[in-house]
Amino acid sequence: MKRVFFLPLVAMTLGVFAAPAFADTDDEIQAKKQLFEQNCAACHSLTVATNQNLNRADWNWVLDDMEDYGLTWLTDEQREQIVDYLVANHGYGE
Amino acid sequence: MTSKKEGQFFDRLRGVTEDAGATPETLQIFDEAVSRRRFMGNMGVGGAALTLFGFGAGTDAAMRGLFGRGLIPAAWADESDALAEDAQSRAAWQQAGKDSDALLVHNARPLNAETHAHAMADEITPNSKHFVRNNDLIPQKAIDQDPSGWSLTIDGEVHNEIEITLDELKSMDSKDLVLSIECGGNGRANFDPQPRGNPWDRGAIGNAKWTGVPLKDILERAGVKDSAVYTAHYGYEPILGDRAPFSRGVPMEKAMEEHTIVAFAMNGEDIPATHGFPVRLVVPGWYGSCSHKWLNKITLRDQEHDGRGMTGYSYRMPKYPVAPGERPPEEDMKVGGPWLIKSVITGPKKDTGLERGETVKVTGHAWAGEDEVAEVWISTDFGLNWEKADLKGPPVNKYAWVHFEKELSFPNRGYYEIWARAVDDKGNTQPMVQPWNPRGYDGNVVHRIPVTVAA
Numbered sequence: 001m002k003r004v005f006f007l008p009l010v011a012m013t014l015g016v017f018a019a020p021a022f023a024d025t026d027d028e029i030q031a032k033k034q035l036f037e038q039n040c041a042a043c044h045s046l047t048v049a050t051n052q053n054l055n056r057a058d059w060n061w062v063l064d065d066m067e068d069y070g071l072t073w074l075t076d077e078q079r080e081q082i083v084d085y086l087v088a089n090h091g092y093g094e
Numbered sequence: 095m096t097s098k099k100e101g102q103f104f105d106r107l108r109g110v111t112e113d114a115g116a117t118p119e120t121l122q123i124f125d126e127a128v129s130r131r132r133f134m135g136n137m138g139v140g141g142a143a144l145t146l147f148g149f150g151a152g153t154d155a156a157m158r159g160l161f162g163r164g165l166i167p168a169a170w171a172d173e174s175d176a177l178a179e180d181a182q183s184r185a186a187w188q189q190a191g192k193d194s195d196a197l198l199v200h201n202a203r204p205l206n207a208e209t210h211a212h213a214m215a216d217e218i219t220p221n222s223k224h225f226v227r228n229n230d231l232i233p234q235k236a237i238d239q240d241p242s243g244w245s246l247t248i249d250g251e252v253h254n255e256i257e258i259t260l261d262e263l264k265s266m267d268s269k270d271l272v273l274s275i276e277c278g279g280n281g282r283a284n285f286d287p288q289p290r291g292n293p294w295d296r297g298a299i300g301n302a303k304w305t306g307v308p309l310k311d312i313l314e315r316a317g318v319k320d321s322a323v324y325t326a327h328y329g330y331e332p333i334l335g336d337r338a339p340f341s342r343g344v345p346m347e348k349a350m351e352e353h354t355i356v357a358f359a360m361n362g363e364d365i366p367a368t369h370g371f372p373v374r375l376v377v378p379g380w381y382g383s384c385s386h387k388w389l390n391k392i393t394l395r396d397q398e399h400d401g402r403g404m405t406g407y408s409y410r411m412p413k414y415p416v417a418p419g420e421r422p423p424e425e426d427m428k429v430g431g432p433w434l435i436k437s438v439i440t441g442p443k444k445d446t447g448l449e450r451g452e453t454v455k456v457t458g459h460a461w462a463g464e465d466e467v468a469e470v471w472i473s474t475d476f477g478l479n480w481e482k483a484d485l486k487g488p489p490v491n492k493y494a495w496v497h498f499e500k501e502l503s504f505p506n507r508g509y510y511e512i513w514a515r516a517v518d519d520k521g522n523t524q525p526m527v528q529p530w531n532p533r534g535y536d537g538n539v540v541h542r543i544p545v546t547v548a549a
Contacts, residue, residue, distance in 0.1 A: 044201065045203045048201050
């Protein structure tokens with residue numbers, strides 16, 4: 001699948017460009033936020049996620065569905081970072 | 095905009111932001127957004143470069159969402175710009191003549207918007223104010239209002255598979271009906287904890303006048319086999335992601351009910367793109383997802399439908415009451431369908447300030463799924479006492495909502511809530527506390543409007 005193959009390249013390009021400007025903030029949080037934005041906005045508005053307020057089990061449930069819907073390129077670690085970000089910013093606990 | 099002009103524009107904008115007292119942090123976010131925007135501009139956001147990287151259609155919109163509005167401070171991304179990230183949704187919005195003041199946009203892609211409760215007072219919902227709910231994308235041909243090549247296929251458990259053109263459909267006996275369509279998740283915002291899905295508050299319901307042919311007449315043309323027990327609905331909308339087409343269905347009894355129509359006009363006009371041009375199903379009283387937009391095929395089945403939206407937890411309810419936050423096993427879920435008794439207060443607007451002794455007219459609508467609205471009761475003391483509202487009934491036809499009114503005055507100062515509670519002809523009423531289910535369907539808790547009375 002051509003689409004999937006090239007995604008890391010784009011993410012890398014953008015990531016390299018964007019990272020330094022967030023120097024004053026928590027780099028780890030920003031990296032997770034960026035992963036969330038870059039991967040989820042590939043298909044839908046970020047508000048689809050950010051309007052919600054879910055616990056970890058439910059965010060994992062959402063990610064399970066998104067993987068079924070074509071989000072096939074995430075590593076396990078990236079997926080966990082996205083879930084971490086969503087639980088911390090659009091959640092109510094573990 | 096040329097890059098030089100754009101640069102001047104952003105510099106000016108930055109100055110205004112700074113003058114307005116923006117924090118250094120906000121300015122930093124602004125700078126970040128602008129530098130990204132310039133970077134994308136240099137890359138050629140028009141799509142060619144991104145297509146080279148291997149992204150598919152829609153990338154342009156998604157990327158603009160990502161590098162445009164997504165990083166601009168919330169105060170800048172005003173409501174009128176809520177669709178900026180998706181050119182197609184914006185075009186569909188304009189084509190439908192949507193009233194941005196009446197509607198709250200939840201998402202640009204897929205396009206989802208609900209009507210503010212105070213903007214729902216019309217007894218027949220105009221196209222400009224009707225809520226919009228999409229699981230996937232809006233077809234370009236619908237935005238262009240181009241019906242060429244459209245036909246409706248009826249297949250499956252029928253004696254003769256048939257294909258009906260738009261002219262043929264319009265030449266059949268049609269009827270005008272005022273029908274409520276309500277998203278299964280309307281009211282989800284009032285669940286605690288919040289379940290997955292769009293946080294619809296009260297406004298994912300509309301009550302427009304639809305013109306169409308009873309589905310029954312069309313199915314009978316094809317000849318329904320005795321083996322048919324369920325429908326499966328399909329449309330020509332582009333699908334978001336790599337997944338099966340969205341497809342729900344209803345039992346044959348509901349499909350053959352005389353108010354279930356194949357509609358080709360909404361409030362006397364061609365159906366807007368956002369509502370299913372050229373033809374949609376209207377299955378009133380049931381979750382809106384049964385009323386498939388951009389309809390082009392109905393398959394009759396010899397068993398319950400298993401399309402996307404019929405299985406797992408989607409549009410499904412637990413077979414027994416569950417604790418808030420609990421997810422029962424999948425086999426304990428069943429297909430959701432008819433709506434429950436429900437009402438909305440359209441006036442006064444929440445947080446209205448009143449004077450002592452001032453008379454205020456409470457207005458609203460009530461509807462009852464497969465049943466009929468019998469009464470609406472109003473309370474201003476948190477449910478201790480209830481007074482009956484006047485019903486402007488009966489509805490023009492079954493499944494249309496019923497308008498209610500009640501004049502109130504508040505003799506003393508203080509904080510009050512106006513509550514409305516409808517009762518159906520079987521004695522069912524609305525709960526004071528929202529019962530919970532894993533995906534937040536069937537939300538019908540009483541509507542509460544806070545008002546303050548001055549001393």
